Amino acid sequence: MKLLIKHMVCGRCKRVVRDTLEEVGIEVQHVELGEVEIGELPANVTLEQIRQALAENEFELLEDRKTILVEQIKTTIINEIHHDRRERPEHQNLSDFLAQKMGYDYSYLSHLFSALEGITIEKFVIAQKIEKVKEYLLDGELTLSEIAWRLGYSSTQHLSNQFKQLVGLTPSDFKRTGRRYRTDIDKVGVSK
Numbered sequence: 001m002k003l004l005i006k007h008m009v010c011g012r013c014k015r016v017v018r019d020t021l022e023e024v025g026i027e028v029q030h031v032e033l034g035e036v037e038i039g040e041l042p043a044n045v046t047l048e049q050i051r052q053a054l055a056e057n058e059f060e061l062l063e064d065r066k067t068i069l070v071e072q073i074k075t076t077i078i079n080e081i082h083h084d085r086r087e088r089p090e091h092q093n094l095s096d097f098l099a100q101k102m103g104y105d106y107s108y109l110s111h112l113f114s115a116l117e118g119i120t121i122e123k124f125v126i127a128q129k130i131e132k133v134k135e136y137l138l139d140g141e142l143t144l145s146e147i148a149w150r151l152g153y154s155s156t157q158h159l160s161n162q163f164k165q166l167v168g169l170t171p172s173d174f175k176r177t178g179r180r181y182r183t184d185i186d187k188v189g190v191s192k
Contacts, residue, residue, distance in 0.1 A: 003036045003050070004068050006060035009078055016057050024053050033083075034075040070116045073098060073109060074124070081128045081151070094125065130166045133159065137175045144171055 008017060014031045021028050027039035041047075051061045062068045076098065080086055088097040098121070099106040113121050129151050136147045144156045153159040163171050 001038050001041060003038060004062040004071065005034060005036060005054060006062050006067075006071050007058055008033050008035075008075075009082075013059070017054070017059060020053050020057055020059075021050070024049055026050070033079060034071055066112055066116065069102060069104070069109070070113050072102060073113055073121065074117075076101060077121075077125055077128055081125070081132050095121075126162055127166065129153075130163055133163055133171065134167070134174065137171055140175070147171075 003021075005017060008014060010033075014033065017036060018028050018031050021036060021038065025042050025045050028036060029039060030037040047061065047063075054061055062071055076087075077094075080088060080094075087101070088094065095106045095110075098109055102109055110121055113119075113124070117124065119127075132151060133147055136142050136150075142150070144159065148156045148159040151159070153162075160171055163169075163174070167174060169177070
């Protein structure tokens with residue numbers, strides 16, 4: 001049986017979800033970002049108990065098909081940008097990749113995502129990329145050109161313009177000020 005869970009965005013999240021489900025009495029077989037494969041649901045455990053246990057750790061059990069699809073889109077984008085789990089071939093654009101992976105026309109995915117999240121997929125991707133830029137800048141190991149190349153920007157100027165639009169500072173000003181503010185990955189680009 002597969003459970004789909006909202007707000008799983010990192011390895012730590014995977015451990016917390018595994019521990020939470022095991023405490024409830026569920027045999028966890030495999031955990032990935034956004035989903036958990038479990039054995040049979042024990043007779044003494046209800047979905048409501050699972051929902052409540054997950055909510056205590058700020059996770060949410062997903063059951064609505066459209067919400068699940070949007071979470072799968074978000075998880076795929078987060079994996080592509082933050083976790084170096086690139087499934088998308090270099091030559092394939094993101095919209096074609098998402099349509100192929102999700103099994104729906106991209107225009108449907110785009111409208112659904114916008115309706116449920118209040119932001120376009122494109123703006124969500126940009127927000128995620130800018131958060132990754134912050135991480136790279138604070139790490140201090142890459143130049144802005146290297147960061148732009150890693151994240152697929154056409155130029156450092158394009159990256160700088162988007163960064164300034166979203167953060168209010170240029171990348172160099174952000175780095176120089178030493179500001180250490182970052183946003184939780186699952187909160188990036190969320191308008192709610």
